[in-house]
Amino acid sequence: MFRTIATFFRMLRTGWVLVRHDALVPAEYAGAVPWFVRLFGGLSRIFAIRGRAENPGERFANALEKLGPAYIKFGQILSTRGDMLDPIFVKGLSRLKDKVPPFEMKKAEAMLAAEWGMPWQDRLATLSEPIAAASVAQVHKGTLTDGTKVAVKILRPNIREAMRRDMNVLHMVANLAEFFVPDTKRLGPKSFVNTADRAVMLELDLRLEAAAASEVSEAAIETGFFKVPEIYWDLGGKDVLVIEWIDGKALSDDTILTDPNYDCQDIGRKVMQSFLATSFDYGVFHADMHEGNMIVTDDGTLVLIDFGILGRLSPKEQRFHAEILYGFIKRDYLRIAEVHFEAGYVPAHHTIEDFASALRSVGEPIFGRLASDVSMSRVLMQLFEITEIFDMEMQPQLIMLQKTMMQTEGVCRRLDPKFDMWATAEPIVAASMRRELGIEGRLGDFLDNMDRARRTLEKLPDATENIAALAQAWANGDVDLSKNSGLNGSSPKISVTKPIAWAGFGALVTLGGIWAVSQF
Ligand SMILES: Nc1ncnc2c1ncn2[C@@H]1O[C@H](COP(=O)(O)OP(=O)(O)O)[C@@H](O)[C@H]1O
Ligand SMILES: [Mg+2]
Incomplete structure:
Protein backbone atom coordinates (compact mmCIF):
# COMPACT_ATOMS: atom_id res chain seq x y z
CA MET A 1 0.00 0.00 0.00
CA PHE A 2 2.72 2.41 1.07
CA ARG A 3 4.71 1.40 -1.98
CA THR A 4 1.77 2.09 -4.29
CA ILE A 5 1.31 5.57 -2.82
CA ALA A 6 5.03 6.27 -3.16
CA THR A 7 4.91 5.04 -6.78
CA PHE A 8 1.90 7.28 -7.40
CA PHE A 9 3.77 10.36 -6.18
CA ARG A 10 6.79 9.43 -8.26
CA MET A 11 4.47 9.16 -11.22
CA LEU A 12 3.24 12.70 -10.57
CA ARG A 13 6.82 13.89 -10.68
CA THR A 14 7.37 12.01 -13.94
CA GLY A 15 4.22 13.64 -15.33
CA TRP A 16 5.45 17.07 -14.28
CA VAL A 17 8.83 16.63 -15.98
CA LEU A 18 7.05 15.46 -19.16
CA VAL A 19 4.71 18.48 -18.98
CA ARG A 20 7.67 20.83 -18.63
CA HIS A 21 9.15 19.37 -21.83
CA ASP A 22 5.81 19.29 -23.65
CA ALA A 23 6.22 15.55 -23.99
CA LEU A 24 3.15 14.29 -22.11
CA VAL A 25 0.60 14.97 -24.87
CA PRO A 26 2.72 16.56 -27.62
CA ALA A 27 0.73 19.03 -29.72
CA GLU A 28 1.77 17.05 -32.83
CA TYR A 29 -0.29 14.05 -31.70
CA ALA A 30 -3.24 15.86 -30.11
CA GLY A 31 -5.53 14.66 -32.91
CA ALA A 32 -4.92 11.03 -32.01
CA VAL A 33 -6.18 11.14 -28.43
CA PRO A 34 -9.68 11.52 -26.86
CA TRP A 35 -10.94 15.06 -26.26
CA PHE A 36 -10.35 15.08 -22.51
CA VAL A 37 -6.71 14.05 -22.96
CA ARG A 38 -6.37 16.73 -25.67
CA LEU A 39 -7.83 19.35 -23.33
CA PHE A 40 -5.49 18.27 -20.57
CA GLY A 41 -2.56 18.44 -23.01
CA GLY A 42 -3.56 21.95 -24.08
CA LEU A 43 -3.71 23.17 -20.48
CA SER A 44 -0.47 21.46 -19.54
CA ARG A 45 1.40 23.28 -22.31
CA ILE A 46 0.98 26.52 -20.33
CA PHE A 47 3.56 25.13 -17.90
CA ALA A 48 6.05 23.96 -20.50
CA ILE A 49 9.49 25.52 -20.48
CA ARG A 50 10.51 27.81 -23.32
CA GLY A 51 13.01 27.03 -26.08
CA ARG A 52 11.93 23.40 -26.42
CA ALA A 53 13.08 21.16 -29.26
CA GLU A 54 10.99 21.12 -32.44
CA ASN A 55 10.87 17.34 -32.67
CA PRO A 56 8.43 15.69 -30.22
CA GLY A 57 10.72 12.65 -29.90
CA GLU A 58 13.62 14.88 -28.94
CA ARG A 59 11.49 16.66 -26.32
CA PHE A 60 10.56 13.26 -24.92
CA ALA A 61 14.26 12.26 -24.92
CA ASN A 62 15.18 15.44 -23.03
CA ALA A 63 12.55 14.67 -20.39
CA LEU A 64 13.77 11.07 -20.04
CA GLU A 65 17.38 12.23 -19.60
CA LYS A 66 16.20 14.45 -16.78
CA LEU A 67 14.18 11.62 -15.18
CA GLY A 68 17.10 9.22 -14.78
CA PRO A 69 18.56 5.82 -15.69
CA ALA A 70 15.43 3.64 -15.90
CA TYR A 71 13.72 6.20 -18.12
CA ILE A 72 16.79 6.50 -20.33
CA LYS A 73 16.87 2.73 -20.80
CA PHE A 74 13.14 2.70 -21.42
CA GLY A 75 13.56 5.41 -24.09
CA GLN A 76 16.38 3.48 -25.75
CA ILE A 77 14.23 0.39 -25.99
CA LEU A 78 11.27 2.43 -27.20
CA SER A 79 13.42 3.98 -29.94
CA THR A 80 13.93 0.49 -31.37
CA ARG A 81 10.21 0.13 -32.11
CA GLY A 82 10.25 1.85 -35.48
CA ASP A 83 7.49 -0.55 -36.47
CA MET A 84 4.89 0.95 -34.16
CA LEU A 85 5.84 4.60 -33.74
CA ASP A 86 5.91 7.67 -35.95
CA PRO A 87 9.33 7.68 -37.71
CA ILE A 88 9.82 11.40 -36.91
CA PHE A 89 9.27 10.69 -33.23
CA VAL A 90 11.70 7.75 -33.33
CA LYS A 91 14.33 9.88 -35.04
CA GLY A 92 14.12 12.49 -32.28
CA LEU A 93 14.08 9.88 -29.56
CA SER A 94 17.17 8.15 -30.91
CA ARG A 95 19.18 11.26 -29.96
CA LEU A 96 18.72 10.18 -26.35
CA LYS A 97 22.07 10.39 -24.66
CA ASP A 98 23.19 7.90 -22.11
CA LYS A 99 25.91 10.12 -20.72
CA VAL A 100 25.75 11.02 -17.06
CA PRO A 101 28.42 12.33 -14.67
CA PRO A 102 30.58 9.56 -13.19
CA PHE A 103 30.19 8.55 -9.55
CA PRO A 157 25.77 2.06 -6.47
CA ASN A 158 22.11 1.33 -5.61
CA ILE A 159 21.18 1.26 -9.29
CA ARG A 160 19.05 -1.87 -8.90
CA GLU A 161 16.79 -0.24 -6.28
CA ALA A 162 16.56 2.98 -8.30
CA MET A 163 15.66 1.03 -11.46
CA ARG A 164 13.03 -1.00 -9.59
CA ARG A 165 11.38 2.19 -8.27
CA ASP A 166 11.31 3.84 -11.70
CA MET A 167 10.13 0.68 -13.40
CA ASN A 168 7.20 0.50 -10.94
CA VAL A 169 6.19 3.97 -12.12
CA LEU A 170 6.34 2.87 -15.75
CA HIS A 171 4.18 -0.18 -14.95
CA MET A 172 1.64 2.10 -13.27
CA VAL A 173 1.59 4.48 -16.26
CA ALA A 174 1.08 1.57 -18.68
CA ASN A 175 -1.81 0.20 -16.59
CA LEU A 176 -3.47 3.60 -16.43
CA ALA A 177 -2.95 4.18 -20.15
CA GLU A 178 -4.64 0.90 -21.10
CA PHE A 179 -7.48 1.61 -18.68
CA PHE A 180 -8.24 5.21 -19.63
CA VAL A 181 -7.25 5.23 -23.31
CA PRO A 182 -8.28 1.78 -24.58
CA ASP A 183 -6.94 2.71 -28.03
CA THR A 184 -3.41 2.37 -26.71
CA LYS A 185 -4.08 -1.35 -26.19
CA ARG A 186 -3.07 -2.03 -29.80
CA LEU A 187 0.43 -0.81 -28.95
CA GLY A 188 0.47 -3.06 -25.88
CA PRO A 189 1.96 -0.65 -23.32
CA LYS A 190 1.73 -3.23 -20.53
CA SER A 191 3.58 -5.96 -22.37
CA PHE A 192 6.06 -3.40 -23.71
CA VAL A 193 6.91 -2.22 -20.18
CA ASN A 194 7.19 -5.87 -19.07
CA THR A 195 9.69 -6.53 -21.87
CA ALA A 196 11.65 -3.37 -21.09
CA ASP A 197 11.65 -4.30 -17.40
CA ARG A 198 13.16 -7.72 -18.13
CA ALA A 199 15.77 -6.28 -20.50
CA VAL A 200 16.80 -3.60 -17.99
CA MET A 201 17.02 -6.01 -15.07
CA LEU A 202 19.20 -8.36 -17.14
CA GLU A 203 21.60 -5.50 -17.80
CA LEU A 204 21.96 -5.02 -14.07
CA ILE A 246 41.90 -3.05 -25.87
CA ASP A 247 44.40 -0.52 -27.16
CA GLY A 248 43.08 1.20 -30.22
CA LYS A 249 40.58 3.73 -31.47
CA ALA A 250 36.83 3.58 -31.00
CA LEU A 251 34.97 3.92 -34.30
CA SER A 252 33.24 6.96 -32.80
CA ASP A 253 36.58 8.75 -33.05
CA ASP A 254 36.33 10.95 -36.17
CA THR A 255 40.09 10.97 -36.76
CA ILE A 256 39.77 7.39 -38.08
CA LEU A 257 37.95 8.77 -41.12
CA THR A 258 40.94 10.80 -42.29
CA ASP A 259 43.88 8.84 -40.85
CA PRO A 260 45.57 6.96 -43.77
CA ASN A 261 46.61 4.17 -41.36
CA TYR A 262 43.00 3.01 -41.18
CA ASP A 263 41.34 1.33 -44.14
CA CYS A 264 37.78 2.51 -43.51
CA GLN A 265 36.33 0.46 -46.37
CA ASP A 266 37.81 -2.70 -44.91
CA ILE A 267 36.65 -1.84 -41.39
CA GLY A 268 33.11 -1.18 -42.65
CA ARG A 269 33.04 -4.53 -44.42
CA LYS A 270 34.23 -6.31 -41.27
CA VAL A 271 31.61 -4.56 -39.14
CA MET A 272 28.75 -5.71 -41.38
CA GLN A 273 30.09 -9.20 -41.94
CA SER A 274 30.65 -9.70 -38.20
CA PHE A 275 27.06 -8.82 -37.58
CA LEU A 276 25.59 -10.93 -40.37
CA ALA A 277 27.77 -13.98 -39.78
CA THR A 278 27.02 -14.23 -36.06
CA SER A 279 23.30 -13.65 -36.67
CA PHE A 280 22.78 -16.11 -39.49
CA ASP A 281 25.35 -18.75 -38.63
CA TYR A 282 25.30 -18.76 -34.85
CA GLY A 283 21.93 -17.21 -33.98
CA VAL A 284 23.40 -14.54 -31.68
CA PHE A 285 24.15 -10.91 -32.34
CA HIS A 286 25.44 -7.83 -30.56
CA ALA A 287 22.27 -5.75 -30.36
CA ASP A 288 23.88 -2.38 -29.63
CA MET A 289 26.11 -1.87 -32.67
CA HIS A 290 27.02 1.78 -32.29
CA GLU A 291 30.46 3.20 -32.99
CA GLY A 292 31.32 3.60 -29.29
CA ASN A 293 31.11 -0.17 -28.85
CA MET A 294 33.65 -0.96 -31.57
CA ILE A 295 37.39 -0.53 -31.29
CA VAL A 296 39.97 -0.97 -34.05
CA THR A 297 43.48 -1.92 -32.96
CA ASP A 298 46.65 -0.72 -34.65
CA ASP A 299 46.86 -3.90 -36.74
CA GLY A 300 43.32 -3.34 -38.07
CA THR A 301 41.54 -5.92 -35.91
CA LEU A 302 37.94 -5.08 -35.11
CA VAL A 303 36.99 -5.63 -31.47
CA LEU A 304 33.40 -5.48 -30.20
CA ILE A 305 32.73 -4.53 -26.58
CA ASP A 306 29.66 -3.97 -24.37
CA PHE A 307 27.41 -7.02 -24.51
CA GLY A 308 24.65 -5.60 -22.32
CA ILE A 309 22.04 -6.48 -24.92
CA LEU A 310 22.33 -9.73 -26.85
CA GLY A 311 19.96 -10.62 -29.67
CA ARG A 312 19.07 -14.21 -30.27
CA LEU A 313 17.49 -15.96 -33.25
CA SER A 314 16.01 -19.43 -33.28
CA PRO A 315 17.20 -21.66 -36.16
CA LYS A 316 13.85 -20.97 -37.83
CA GLU A 317 14.35 -17.20 -37.52
CA GLN A 318 17.94 -17.43 -38.77
CA ARG A 319 16.80 -19.27 -41.85
CA PHE A 320 13.83 -16.98 -42.35
CA HIS A 321 15.94 -13.86 -42.33
CA ALA A 322 18.73 -15.29 -44.44
CA GLU A 323 16.14 -16.36 -47.02
CA ILE A 324 14.60 -12.87 -47.09
CA LEU A 325 17.94 -11.20 -47.69
CA TYR A 326 18.90 -13.83 -50.23
CA GLY A 327 15.54 -13.41 -51.95
CA PHE A 328 16.09 -9.68 -52.29
CA ILE A 329 19.61 -10.15 -53.55
CA LYS A 330 18.34 -12.65 -56.17
CA ARG A 331 15.11 -10.69 -56.85
CA ASP A 332 13.07 -13.79 -56.08
CA TYR A 333 10.01 -12.14 -54.54
CA LEU A 334 7.81 -15.21 -54.74
CA ARG A 335 10.33 -17.12 -52.67
CA ILE A 336 10.43 -14.36 -50.02
CA ALA A 337 6.65 -14.40 -49.90
CA GLU A 338 6.59 -18.19 -49.56
CA VAL A 339 9.05 -18.00 -46.69
CA HIS A 340 6.76 -15.58 -44.86
CA PHE A 341 3.75 -17.84 -45.36
CA GLU A 342 5.65 -21.00 -44.44
CA ALA A 343 6.82 -19.39 -41.22
CA GLY A 344 3.21 -18.50 -40.47
CA TYR A 345 4.07 -14.80 -40.20
CA VAL A 346 1.42 -13.73 -42.72
CA PRO A 347 -2.16 -14.86 -42.00
CA ALA A 348 -3.48 -17.37 -44.54
CA HIS A 349 -6.34 -15.14 -45.73
CA HIS A 350 -3.79 -13.17 -47.78
CA THR A 351 -2.42 -14.61 -51.00
CA ILE A 352 1.22 -15.36 -51.65
CA GLU A 353 1.01 -13.63 -55.04
CA ASP A 354 -0.30 -10.35 -53.56
CA PHE A 355 2.39 -10.42 -50.95
CA ALA A 356 5.08 -11.17 -53.55
CA SER A 357 3.86 -8.24 -55.61
CA ALA A 358 4.10 -5.90 -52.59
CA LEU A 359 7.65 -7.14 -52.00
CA ARG A 360 8.45 -6.48 -55.63
CA SER A 361 7.39 -2.86 -55.11
CA VAL A 362 10.09 -2.61 -52.45
CA GLY A 363 12.81 -4.59 -54.21
CA GLU A 364 12.61 -3.59 -57.86
CA PRO A 365 13.31 0.13 -57.47
CA ILE A 366 16.60 -0.83 -55.82
CA PHE A 367 18.06 -2.62 -58.81
CA GLY A 368 19.86 -0.79 -61.50
CA ARG A 369 20.70 1.92 -58.99
CA LEU A 370 24.04 2.52 -57.37
CA ALA A 371 24.34 0.54 -54.16
CA SER A 372 25.46 3.69 -52.40
CA ASP A 373 22.12 5.32 -53.28
CA VAL A 374 20.05 2.54 -51.80
CA SER A 375 19.78 2.36 -48.09
CA MET A 376 19.02 -0.99 -46.52
CA SER A 377 17.34 0.94 -43.73
CA ARG A 378 14.90 2.49 -46.16
CA VAL A 379 14.13 -0.93 -47.57
CA LEU A 380 13.48 -2.27 -44.10
CA MET A 381 11.23 0.68 -43.25
CA GLN A 382 9.20 -0.07 -46.37
CA LEU A 383 9.06 -3.69 -45.35
CA PHE A 384 7.60 -2.63 -42.00
CA GLU A 385 4.88 -0.74 -43.87
CA ILE A 386 4.05 -3.80 -45.92
CA THR A 387 3.91 -5.98 -42.86
CA GLU A 388 1.22 -3.69 -41.50
CA ILE A 389 -0.90 -3.97 -44.65
CA PHE A 390 -0.61 -7.76 -44.52
CA ASP A 391 -1.50 -8.04 -40.80
CA MET A 392 1.85 -9.52 -39.93
CA GLU A 393 2.64 -9.93 -36.28
CA MET A 394 6.23 -8.91 -35.97
CA GLN A 395 8.40 -11.06 -33.73
CA PRO A 396 10.35 -9.01 -31.15
CA GLN A 397 13.64 -10.75 -31.96
CA LEU A 398 13.25 -10.04 -35.67
CA ILE A 399 12.42 -6.39 -35.00
CA MET A 400 15.57 -6.20 -32.90
CA LEU A 401 17.58 -7.80 -35.70
CA GLN A 402 16.24 -5.39 -38.30
CA LYS A 403 16.83 -2.39 -36.08
CA THR A 404 20.40 -3.52 -35.39
CA MET A 405 20.97 -4.10 -39.08
CA MET A 406 19.92 -0.51 -39.76
CA GLN A 407 22.19 0.72 -37.00
CA THR A 408 25.09 -1.35 -38.38
CA GLU A 409 24.50 -0.07 -41.89
CA GLY A 410 24.66 3.48 -40.50
CA VAL A 411 28.07 2.73 -38.96
CA CYS A 412 29.34 1.27 -42.24
CA ARG A 413 28.12 4.20 -44.31
CA ARG A 414 29.83 6.66 -42.04
CA LEU A 415 33.08 4.77 -42.56
CA ASP A 416 32.54 4.32 -46.28
CA PRO A 417 29.93 6.57 -47.93
CA LYS A 418 29.81 4.19 -50.91
CA PHE A 419 29.25 1.17 -48.68
CA ASP A 420 27.46 -1.56 -50.64
CA MET A 421 25.29 -3.46 -48.20
CA TRP A 422 24.13 -5.96 -50.82
CA ALA A 423 27.54 -6.93 -52.11
CA THR A 424 28.88 -7.23 -48.56
CA ALA A 425 25.95 -9.37 -47.45
CA GLU A 426 25.98 -11.70 -50.44
CA PRO A 427 28.88 -14.03 -49.58
CA ILE A 428 27.70 -14.43 -45.96
CA VAL A 429 24.07 -15.00 -46.82
CA ALA A 430 24.93 -17.28 -49.75
CA ALA A 431 27.24 -19.38 -47.54
CA SER A 432 24.53 -19.60 -44.94
CA MET A 433 21.97 -20.67 -47.57
CA ARG A 434 24.36 -23.25 -49.01
CA ARG A 435 24.75 -24.71 -45.56
CA GLU A 436 20.97 -24.75 -45.10
CA LEU A 437 20.28 -26.26 -48.50
CA GLY A 438 23.48 -28.25 -48.81
CA ILE A 439 24.57 -31.45 -47.14
CA GLU A 440 24.43 -30.05 -43.59
CA GLY A 441 21.01 -28.51 -44.05
CA ARG A 442 19.66 -31.62 -45.73
CA LEU A 443 21.04 -33.78 -42.99
CA GLY A 444 19.32 -31.45 -40.51
CA ASP A 445 16.04 -31.73 -42.45
CA PHE A 446 16.46 -35.49 -42.69
CA LEU A 447 16.98 -35.79 -38.95
CA ASP A 448 13.97 -33.55 -38.37
CA ASN A 449 11.91 -35.79 -40.61
CA MET A 450 13.19 -38.91 -38.86
CA ASP A 451 12.24 -37.41 -35.54
CA ARG A 452 8.77 -36.61 -36.80
CA ALA A 453 8.51 -40.12 -38.27
CA ARG A 454 9.47 -41.60 -34.92
CA ARG A 455 6.80 -39.56 -33.16
CA THR A 456 4.25 -40.59 -35.78
CA LEU A 457 5.21 -44.25 -35.44
CA GLU A 458 4.73 -44.00 -31.70
CA LYS A 459 1.18 -42.86 -32.36
CA LEU A 460 0.60 -45.40 -35.09
CA PRO A 461 -0.96 -48.11 -32.88
CA ASP A 462 -3.64 -45.58 -31.83
CA ALA A 463 -4.12 -44.55 -35.42
CA THR A 464 -4.52 -48.15 -36.65
CA GLU A 465 -7.00 -48.81 -33.90
CA ASN A 466 -8.87 -45.71 -34.98
CA ILE A 467 -8.78 -46.78 -38.61
CA ALA A 468 -10.13 -50.22 -37.68
CA ALA A 469 -12.86 -48.65 -35.59
CA LEU A 470 -13.59 -46.22 -38.41
CA ALA A 471 -13.90 -49.02 -40.91
CA GLN A 472 -16.27 -50.79 -38.57
CA ALA A 473 -18.30 -47.62 -38.04
CA TRP A 474 -18.36 -47.01 -41.79
CA ALA A 475 -19.61 -50.55 -42.41
CA ASN A 476 -22.34 -49.97 -39.82
CA GLY A 477 -23.39 -46.78 -41.63
CA ASP A 478 -22.49 -44.70 -38.54
CA VAL A 479 -20.23 -42.27 -40.34
CA ASP A 480 -21.51 -38.83 -41.19
CA LEU A 481 -19.09 -36.71 -43.19
CA SER A 482 -21.19 -33.58 -42.98
CA LYS A 483 -19.69 -30.45 -41.47
CA ASN A 484 -19.25 -30.22 -37.67
CA SER A 485 -19.86 -33.89 -36.95
CA GLY A 486 -17.55 -36.80 -37.21
CA LEU A 487 -20.15 -39.46 -36.48
CA ASN A 488 -23.85 -39.29 -36.12
CA GLY A 489 -25.81 -40.25 -33.05
CA SER A 490 -24.02 -41.42 -29.94
CA SER A 491 -22.23 -44.36 -31.51
CA PRO A 492 -18.51 -45.05 -30.89
CA LYS A 493 -16.44 -41.98 -30.16
CA ILE A 494 -14.06 -41.77 -33.06
CA SER A 495 -13.06 -38.77 -35.04
CA VAL A 496 -13.02 -39.20 -38.80
CA THR A 497 -10.41 -36.59 -39.45
CA LYS A 498 -7.80 -37.80 -36.99
CA PRO A 499 -6.86 -41.18 -38.49
CA ILE A 500 -7.01 -39.81 -42.02
CA ALA A 501 -4.77 -36.96 -40.98
CA TRP A 502 -2.35 -39.33 -39.31
CA ALA A 503 -2.23 -41.61 -42.31
CA GLY A 504 -1.63 -38.62 -44.61
CA PHE A 505 0.94 -37.19 -42.28
CA GLY A 506 2.75 -40.53 -42.01
CA ALA A 507 2.82 -40.79 -45.80
CA LEU A 508 4.17 -37.26 -46.13
CA VAL A 509 6.89 -37.85 -43.58
CA THR A 510 7.92 -41.08 -45.26
CA LEU A 511 8.01 -39.37 -48.66
CA GLY A 512 9.96 -36.48 -47.12
CA GLY A 513 12.46 -38.95 -45.68
CA ILE A 514 12.84 -40.76 -49.00
CA TRP A 515 13.33 -37.44 -50.77
CA ALA A 516 15.96 -36.29 -48.28
CA VAL A 517 17.89 -39.55 -48.64
CA SER A 518 17.67 -39.44 -52.44
CA GLN A 519 19.28 -36.01 -52.42
CA PHE A 520 22.58 -37.31 -51.00
N1 LIG B 1 37.96 -3.58 -22.96
C1 LIG B 1 38.00 -2.27 -23.17
N2 LIG B 1 39.11 -1.72 -23.70
C2 LIG B 1 39.17 -0.39 -23.92
N3 LIG B 1 38.19 0.47 -23.64
C3 LIG B 1 37.06 -0.01 -23.09
C4 LIG B 1 36.91 -1.40 -22.85
N4 LIG B 1 35.69 -1.60 -22.30
C5 LIG B 1 35.11 -0.39 -22.24
N5 LIG B 1 35.91 0.58 -22.72
C6 LIG B 1 35.62 2.02 -22.82
O1 LIG B 1 34.57 2.34 -21.92
C7 LIG B 1 33.40 2.80 -22.63
C8 LIG B 1 32.15 2.28 -21.96
O2 LIG B 1 32.15 0.87 -21.93
P1 LIG B 1 30.89 0.00 -22.33
O3 LIG B 1 31.18 -1.42 -22.01
O4 LIG B 1 30.52 0.34 -23.73
O5 LIG B 1 29.81 0.52 -21.31
P2 LIG B 1 28.35 1.15 -21.49
O6 LIG B 1 27.41 0.00 -21.33
O7 LIG B 1 28.26 2.11 -20.38
O8 LIG B 1 28.27 1.77 -22.85
C9 LIG B 1 33.60 2.30 -24.04
O9 LIG B 1 32.94 3.10 -24.95
C10 LIG B 1 35.12 2.37 -24.20
O10 LIG B 1 35.54 3.69 -24.47
MG1 LIG C 1 28.82 1.10 -24.68
Missing part, protein backbone atom coordinates in the same frame (compact mmCIF):
# COMPACT_ATOMS: atom_id res chain seq x y z
CA GLU A 104 32.99 9.26 -7.10
CA MET A 105 36.14 7.19 -6.94
CA LYS A 106 35.46 6.45 -3.26
CA LYS A 107 32.19 4.78 -4.18
CA ALA A 108 33.80 2.80 -6.99
CA GLU A 109 36.44 1.55 -4.56
CA ALA A 110 33.73 0.57 -2.08
CA MET A 111 31.86 -1.39 -4.77
CA LEU A 112 35.04 -3.32 -5.65
CA ALA A 113 35.79 -4.02 -1.99
CA ALA A 114 32.24 -5.32 -1.47
CA GLU A 115 32.45 -7.58 -4.55
CA TRP A 116 35.92 -8.97 -3.81
CA GLY A 117 35.77 -8.99 -0.02
CA MET A 118 39.09 -7.11 0.10
CA PRO A 119 40.46 -3.71 -0.92
CA TRP A 120 41.01 -3.40 -4.69
CA GLN A 121 44.75 -2.94 -4.11
CA ASP A 122 44.93 -6.64 -3.20
CA ARG A 123 43.74 -7.62 -6.65
CA LEU A 124 44.87 -4.78 -8.93
CA ALA A 125 48.13 -2.92 -9.23
CA THR A 126 46.49 0.25 -10.53
CA LEU A 127 43.00 1.67 -11.00
CA SER A 128 42.34 4.87 -12.94
CA GLU A 129 39.66 7.50 -12.48
CA PRO A 130 36.52 6.64 -14.50
CA ILE A 131 37.15 6.93 -18.24
CA ALA A 132 33.50 6.57 -19.31
CA ALA A 133 30.23 6.81 -17.42
CA ALA A 134 26.72 5.83 -18.45
CA SER A 135 23.40 5.44 -16.70
CA VAL A 136 24.00 1.89 -15.53
CA ALA A 137 27.76 1.56 -15.05
CA GLN A 138 31.11 3.24 -15.46
CA VAL A 139 34.44 1.98 -16.74
CA HIS A 140 37.93 2.39 -15.24
CA LYS A 141 41.26 1.36 -16.63
CA GLY A 142 43.36 -0.87 -14.42
CA THR A 143 46.31 -3.25 -14.35
CA LEU A 144 46.50 -6.68 -12.82
CA THR A 145 49.36 -7.53 -10.49
CA ASP A 146 51.20 -9.17 -13.41
CA GLY A 147 50.99 -5.94 -15.44
CA THR A 148 48.15 -6.96 -17.78
CA LYS A 149 45.97 -3.99 -18.70
CA VAL A 150 42.25 -4.42 -18.00
CA ALA A 151 38.95 -2.54 -18.27
CA VAL A 152 36.97 -2.59 -15.01
CA LYS A 153 33.25 -1.96 -15.38
CA ILE A 154 31.42 -1.15 -12.15
CA LEU A 155 27.65 -0.83 -11.70
CA ARG A 156 26.34 2.41 -10.22
CA ASP A 205 23.85 -8.25 -13.59
CA LEU A 206 27.31 -7.99 -15.11
CA ARG A 207 27.82 -11.77 -14.91
CA LEU A 208 25.23 -12.02 -17.68
CA GLU A 209 27.16 -9.50 -19.76
CA ALA A 210 30.27 -11.63 -19.24
CA ALA A 211 28.36 -14.71 -20.36
CA ALA A 212 27.03 -12.91 -23.44
CA ALA A 213 30.53 -11.72 -24.37
CA SER A 214 31.87 -15.22 -23.98
CA GLU A 215 29.11 -16.67 -26.18
CA VAL A 216 29.73 -14.17 -28.97
CA SER A 217 33.47 -14.66 -28.57
CA GLU A 218 33.14 -18.29 -29.66
CA ALA A 219 31.30 -17.21 -32.82
CA ALA A 220 33.83 -14.41 -33.36
CA ILE A 221 36.76 -16.79 -33.38
CA GLU A 222 35.05 -19.05 -35.91
CA THR A 223 34.00 -16.28 -38.29
CA GLY A 224 37.39 -14.59 -38.10
CA PHE A 225 35.87 -11.15 -38.75
CA PHE A 226 36.27 -9.71 -35.25
CA LYS A 227 37.40 -10.32 -31.69
CA VAL A 228 35.91 -10.00 -28.22
CA PRO A 229 38.09 -9.04 -25.22
CA GLU A 230 39.10 -11.85 -22.90
CA ILE A 231 37.06 -12.10 -19.71
CA TYR A 232 38.60 -12.42 -16.25
CA TRP A 233 35.93 -14.56 -14.66
CA ASP A 234 37.64 -14.82 -11.28
CA LEU A 235 37.51 -11.03 -10.87
CA GLY A 236 33.93 -10.63 -12.06
CA GLY A 237 30.65 -10.63 -10.18
CA LYS A 238 27.16 -9.22 -10.25
CA ASP A 239 28.42 -5.63 -9.87
CA VAL A 240 31.86 -5.87 -11.49
CA LEU A 241 33.16 -6.98 -14.89
CA VAL A 242 36.86 -7.20 -15.65
CA ILE A 243 37.98 -7.72 -19.25
CA GLU A 244 41.10 -7.38 -21.32
CA TRP A 245 41.93 -3.75 -22.13
